[in-house]
Amino acid sequence: MxxxxxxxSVKKRFKMTATGKIKCGQAGKRHMMIRRSNKFIRNARGMAVISEPDTKIIKKMAPYGL
Structure with a gap:
């Protein structure tokens, strides 16, 4: 086989941690940032770990890891 x-698309958008969790960029930071609060901008920095059900879907699309 x-x-x-x-x-x-999965290769471009996600990274895997050493423990097997999936990281992705925070949503909602591309445009219209002028109306966002400073608290939102501060908390949306960096990467976020996605939920366990979503992790299962992403791992099916990346059979050998990322």
């Missing part, structure tokens, strides 16, 4: 391919 040939190897399964990893979805290109």
């Amino acid at each position: 040939p190897k399964m391919k990893t979805k290109a």
